[in-house]
Each structure stands twice: as C-alpha cells, then as structure tokens.
Amino acid sequence: MSQKIIIDPVTRVEGHGKVTIYLDNDNNVSQSRLHIVEFRGFERFIQGRPYWEAPVLVQRLCGICPVSHHLAAAKAIDVITGAGKGDGLTPTAEKMRRLMHYGQIFQSHVLHFFHLASPDLLFGLDAAIDIRNIIGVAKENKHLAVMGIMMRKFGQEIIKVTAGKKIHGTGAIPGGINKHLSVEERDSFLKGDNSIDQMIDWSLEALAFLKNYHKNNKDFIDNFASFPSSHLSIVRKDGAMDLYHGVIRAVDYKGNRILDDVDYHDYLDYIAEGVKNWSYMKFPYLKHLGPDKGWYRVGPLARLNTCDFIPTPLAQKEFEEFRSYTGGKPNNMTMHYHWARLIETLHAAEVMKELLNDDDLLSGELVIKGEKQSEGVGVIEAPRGTLIHHYRIDKNDRIEMANLIVSTTNNNNPMNLAVNEAAKQMMQGQREITEPMMNAVEVAIRAYDPCLSCATHALGQMPLEIVLKDKNDTIIQVKRT
C-alpha cells in the first residue's frame, strides 16, 4: 500500500511548517511537499499607515531578521521621499546602513551555523535528539559553542549602535539615517578581546572547521539533497558581491546569464509569483521562463554563484577555492549553503572592519530629501536571500499597496525539491520511518535557513509537522519532533 509521512514541526528552523511525503505501493517516494500553513497577513495590515512608518512597522514581521525588513523598507521609502533609487544617500547615511546590514548578516549567519546547523555536522544525522543542540555542541567542543555566542553578540551590538536599539530600531529613516557612530562606540569594536580582528579570526576558524568536515564527509556534503537549479541575487554593477545594493542577476545551473543585471525597480517585469492550493507561501519564478523552468535559488549559495568576485581579500581567497571546487561553474550542492554562508560571514566581518575605520561614520550629513514619488521599491540581500519590498502611497501619504517577496519565499520551490531529494535518498524502499530519516529531511530544509514566519508574513507564532500518506491521501504516520 502506498503511504504518506508528515513531519511537524520541522525543528531548528526559524518558524513552523509541515512536510508531507507520499510513498507509492513499493514504498518509493513519489512526491514531497513543504507546506506553510500560516495565514499571510502583513501586506494588508500595513495598508492605510503613513508611509514613513513602514521601516519601523515591518520589523514586526519577524524577531529574527527585523533589520533586513527595516532596511529593505527604508530603501523603498527613500525612493518615495525623492532620495534617489539607492544611490542618493549621503556617504554617512549609506555607510551607517551598510554597517547595520553587515552586522545583521554576520549575527544571523553565525546563529544559523553554530546554533542550528553545527549539531548535525558534529553528531551526524542519526545522533540522539537530546544532543543535537548547542548544549550538545558545548559538551563536544566548548570553544566552538562559546565562539558562536561571542560572534553573535558582536553582530547584535553593531545593530544596537546603528539602529539605536534592539527593539523597533529607528536607525534608517526616509532619506538617510538618524545618528552617527560615536568614537567610543567605534573603539569598542576595534579594541579589546572581542574586537573585529577577533571576529575575522573566528570566521576563518569556523570556515576551517567546515572545510575539514567536508574533507571527511565528502559524499554527504556534495550529494545530499542536491539538484541543479538557477540562482538569483543582486550584485554590484561591476559584478562584485554586494549585499546592500545592486542590480538583479540570475544564472542557470550551467552559469549562463538568464537575467542580466536588471534594475530591481523593474522587478515586476521579470519576477512573478505562482500559488499552490496546499501552501500559503507563494512560488516565485522568472516570467520569461515560466513557473516550471523559471524558479531559482537565493541566499548564500546563489550569491556565490552569481557574483564575479568578493571585494574583500580574505573572503575573495575563500571564494576562489569555492569556485574552483566546481571548475568555475555554478555550485548546485545544497549542503554547500553552509560553506557559502561562512564565506559570507568572513566577508561581513571584513566589511565591518573597513566601515569601522571610516571616519564618514563619525560625522557628515545624515539625511537627504527630494521630490516625492508615489511608489518605491527596495531590494536587499538579507541573510537568507533576496528580499523585495514594494510600496505605493495615495494622495494622503498613506500606503495603499504593499508587496513583499521575502527570501524564504524565493527559496520555496528549491526547498520542496530538497525535501524530495532527501526523502528519496533516505526513505526510498523503507518500510519504517526512523528518527534519523526524519532528521535528514529537516537537514535539507535547514540548509536554506528558512524563516517561515517571514515567508508567510505571519502575524503570530507559526509552529511546522512530517506526514506519511499513501497515494489515496490516507495518513499512515504523523511525526512531531
């Protein structure tokens, strides 16, 4: 008899979702789905609010990546206030925002690697559940656990001094930023035991740990839940990695450009969102290729596939090694998201060091204004991938339309494919579903570091479940981990 497996909740991801795996009569995986079952409501909620409130309001979307939403919204509102299309801010404002953003990238990547992903690498897929967490990591490798916490703290402190506070930060305002960095604040990051130099050293150490793991577990890291795909991100106009501003570029699995450095303000000309009746999360795709061929991956792996180079020396060296691993072609290995994420962590640390040594942060004009526009788009590379905010206002300066395409939504189709590949590799022909098999499916999802609350614009906590079903849609087994 054919079967269906349900995993609920999927653990160590940001949010809550549900996985259904269909088995045929021979216990072979016939189809897998990652369902997002929370109602999407934020885009409607924000309608009617004054446009200048958007950068603060949207932070309520998520307690994990409020800074990304804050900055994407601020970039869109910059356009509405006539402050240019991402290139019109004063040097001080742009650099303060960049520091805030790279602090967010740093702390988010560190949290994901050390807190959510490293237990799988240290203990394996079949380890007992009660050691697959940071306490387990601490018992095995205390230095690694402490390093993760201190790096995360550094990034959070950067956010605090640039956004003004941890909750509802107000740093980015329409047309600029609301504060300078003080000399004392700057020096607190440049000196001492936990300085930016220490962060760079620890980033290199984390990379060395991962590369050593890769060397010893090559088959798993290279082949688990892997599949060919296109990749999309913004890049700087000269092709450099730039996580704050740029043009949209997409490449196919062979490396051919399928979106050639287009202006993100025209994203609606290139990107559409499909819907499925079993998920609240939409399925974005490139219009000219259609929903079946136009889907793509975003996030660290995609960004290392789309950019031509990384404009900081240590990360560039790591990038060259990463690229040479696939002979310069796009890397389509799902577990290499972790490798890419740590290269970006190093890059973020290097960028923060450059910015902290830049006197433009200490003084200079903060805000610029111009002729008001009725519509604005802001795009940023959030930790989990390309994040799009789009607002249109009415004659009373109130938001009448908001459209958000968040990173995890952009990765919706790839995450479903990754789940299917993992299920095929671990469950094919099995008559009994074991805990390690369940965790394997979660590991595939976790590589994308999804934030499911963001993806559905959830208004509350969103708890995720694996369900095993037969071909007649009858539930055979439900697993809540």
Next chain:
Amino acid sequence: MNTLIYAYGNPGRMDDGLGSELVNALEKWVLENHKENIEFDCNYQLNIEDAYEISTKDLVIFVDASKEDIQDFVLTKVDENSKMSFTSHEASPGYIYYLSKKLFDRSPETFLLHIKGYKWDFKQGLSNGAKHNLHKTIAYMKIILTEPEKILKLKHNIIQN
C-alpha cells in the same frame, strides 16, 4: 551587586510590551535616583548570546508578559532548563541560565517576573488592565531595587502579589 533587568516581548503586540514598559519606567527611576550597578536591556525574545550577558551579573531578573492565570504579577526563581525550542525564536530564561552555567561557568541568581497581560492585538499600547498591573509592578520593583540583596533572602521560589 551587579544587577540586570532584562525584558523581552514585542511592544507591537499590545500587552506583550509590558516588559519593555517596565524597563523604561525603572531605567528612568534609577537614573533620577542615582542607583548604581543596575543595568537594563530589552529584546523581542531571548537569544543565545544573552547567556554571556547574564554570566557577567550577580542578579538577573527577566521580565515577560504573561497569559497565565495570575494576579497582577509574579516573581519566580529560574531553574536551569536544557531543553531548547524547535526554533531560535523561542529560548526560555531557564535555557539561557543553563547556557551561562555550562559555557561561562557562572550561575547568577536568576528570577523571572511575569506581569499579567490581557490583549495581544497587532498594535502598540497597553490595555487598561495591563497598565494597572504595570503600575503595581513598578512600585514593587522600586522596593526590590532599593536593596537588591534582599531578593536573595526570599524564602519562597514564587512571590505572588
């Protein structure tokens, strides 16, 4: 005695902002009254790096809004809890305390102050009932912060107003 008052919750969800409102009020009072060695912090939720932060203190009082059936407010002693949530969206005071002990070899006296809330809609501002509870909690905390050492002598693990 190095003391940290750490509130968590989302002020964009009405009474979930009780903790940050308490911190705002007490921070002002501490400044006006020149109290020393008392620090404050707020966040949407507790995070793993908070383990380091509390490891540098002697006394930590976490503050959270509560949906439980309590009167006004309740202060409870926090015990270690090694269980992590399925997501980093949710870390308990007990888990943060446990991390501090395991990773930094420090076990500050740790309490959780629950303040009763009633409304959790998606907007800013406290309900009238929450405001009432907040004022009572502020008065109680001013007494505690006048002599923080006294909290260590409390006989019971739960102090119900």
